[in-house]
Amino acid sequence: MxxxxxxxxxxxxDLETAQLLCDxxxxxxxxxxxxxxxxxxxxxxxxxxxxxxxxxKGVLKMLSLHFVKTGKITPSVADLLREAYDARQTCDxxxxxxxxxxxxxxxxxxxxTFISEVKILLS
Numbered sequence: 001m002x003x004x005x006x007x008x009x010x011x012x013x014d015l016e017t018a019q020l021l022c023d024x025x026x027x028x029x030x031x032x033x034x035x036x037x038x039x040x041x042x043x044x045x046x047x048x049x050x051x052x053x054x055x056x057k058g059v060l061k062m063l064s065l066h067f068v069k070t071g072k073i074t075p076s077v078a079d080l081l082r083e084a085y086d087a088r089q090t091c092d093x094x095x096x097x098x099x100x101x102x103x104x105x106x107x108x109x110x111x112x113t114f115i116s117e118v119k120i121l122l123s
Contacts, residue, residue: 007044011037011115018108027104028091034107035088038081041115048122056085072121080114 018033042059045067046052053062060082067073087107090097 003047004044007040007047011040011044014040015108015111015115018104018111022101022104022108025101027099027101028097030104031084031091031099031107032088034104034111035084037111038084038114041118042081045118045122060085067121073117077114077117080110084110084114 014033015037018030018037021027021030021033039056039059042063043053046059046062049066051062051066053059063073063078063081068075068078084107087103091099
């Protein structure tokens with residue numbers, strides 16, 4: 001399996017997993033998986049343009065530099081990834097965070113929007 005296919009599969013799997021986790025009441029994990037669905041789709045986008053980075057901050061920076069600043073992606077779409085990154089950081093590293101179903105559903109909806117916008121760009 002090539003790198004592009006791997007990132008597409010990972011993105012799809014994590015988006016589906018986020019929904020399943022939300023349905024089971026595992027909101028913290030659902031928020032994290034929604035972010036990773038976006039992260040892998042962004043890696044797919046970057047790699048499709050010959051750009052490669054493996055760090056979370058690198059992905060955010062490369063998306064901004066090569067897609068937002070060039071007008072290929074709107075800042076509001078890129079902000080969805082930044083917000084998801086921040087939410088994932090909170091979910092994964094702050095034990096006193098209070099997450100709820102609404103937060104998880106919002107994270108999943110944002111991931112779906114982000115992924116749809118990237119797919120439109122790629123088509």
